[in-house]
Amino acid sequence: MDPLSSISDELAEINGQIADIFRALSNGFQKLEKIKDANRQSRQLEELTEKMRECKRLIKEFDGEVKNMEGRNDPNTNKMLNEKRQSLVKELNSYVALKKQHQANLENNKRVDLFDGPSEGFGEDNGLLASSMTNQQLMDNGNQMMDETDQAIERSKKVVHETINVGTETAASLKAQTEQMNRIVNELDSIHFSIKKASQLVKEIGRQVATDKCIMALLFLIVIGVVVIIIVKLVHPGNKDIRDIPGLAPPAQTRRLLWNAT
Template sequence: MASDVPMTPELEQIDGEIQDIFRALQNGFQKMDKIKDSNRQAKQLEELTGKMKECKRLIKEFDRILKDEESRNTPEVNKQLNDRKQYMIKELNSYVTLRKTYQSSLGNNKRVELFDMGAGSSEPTAEDNIQMASAMSNQQLIDSGRNQMDQTDEAIARSKMVVAQTVEVGSQTAATLTQQTEQMKRIGNELDSVHFSLKKASKLVKEIGRQVATDKCIMGLLALIVFGVIAIIVVKIVNPHNKSIPDIPGMAPPAQNFQTNRRLLSTRSFRGL
């Protein structure tokens, strides 16, 4: 099956490596019929098993890149790439079945682990489970089913725990948001009070300014009057005979009145004698 699907350079490289492995598997199984020694056949089968493991790894890498690029591709391209992946899986499964046939002919009842899940590897896919189930006995299938159920129960329990923790975190977040909302309301009320106080203080400052200006005017007029009176007094003292400046009451009584008073006092004194 020639690949006419549009691929990125990385996918094309992986696809090419997988096709090389398929050709090597085809040639290797053709040589199996020509090998008569069972030990050499077992060794050849072991080498082919290693190539199938590498092919499985490359298919997983192809699938990973395909999922990363799925959002950037059109639905048609994604469908073609998925079909290409399914073709690779079916092709590999055919060689897996062929390997099991040769393995049975060699009398090797020990199942060779094709998909070796080492530390840090991903969980088996649906295709892996189908391939492994075909080589299991009924008891092994039952045990595997029980293990799968136990793992499913554990996963459900973990999911419930995560959900409970999520609900608790959500409740705490809601309570925190409620407190923050109330605090924001209080801050808003305080800002309104501050704004009102500032407006009131501004009006009061303006009134005080007007009063101060009025007081300054009055004080200025009083100062002018005082300075005028002082100036008149000084001029009158310096030049008492200046007729252009009127006499200030109580400061300089007329001379004629003073002489008349002296005569009246003299007359009264004489009469008393």
């Protein structure tokens, strides 16, 4: 018979539920030792984690019930209940440590949170274990937590500072690249304008060359015509068709003056 039943039926019932969970945890870890598949090990650890969460909730209920009964119980009973509570916490922490070991082996020494927080089970920041610690231990743990917090803050400041530096360098680089792009755009506009002017100049030169060619061709035809006429005149001096051409017609007859005839 559970000795707690003589003190409180509710405490005895909670203690029985906790004992059942402890037996399930013991059997579960023994089964886990025999499992070789990593996926099955992970699922088994998840099931054991759920049982430990439930056990934690029951121990909190046990602790609350003990605190409610402190004023009605004698000192010996309160001492026995506190020792019982500490033994439950200690046993749960042993399973938590075992779970950590398996989790570390399963995930390459990576520790994970068990109860959605920075510590698993009833760690140093847990109210149940803190109630059984001395003042010096509480002060040491508090100083350690403050040191860790300060270190985390310093790391955060360092990350923020590095982020600001990276942002500044990135902004400067983007500004330089923007100025370079503006210069490139201006140079492209200048090149486009130069190409347009050169194209117009080439067109004008082409028109001038075409005009000069026409003039040269016309002059060439005139020269050819004159040469042909000269050749024809020399070959056929009596040809009347070219007698009126200046310089090529035969000399006119000398006319006598009337006063020379007398």
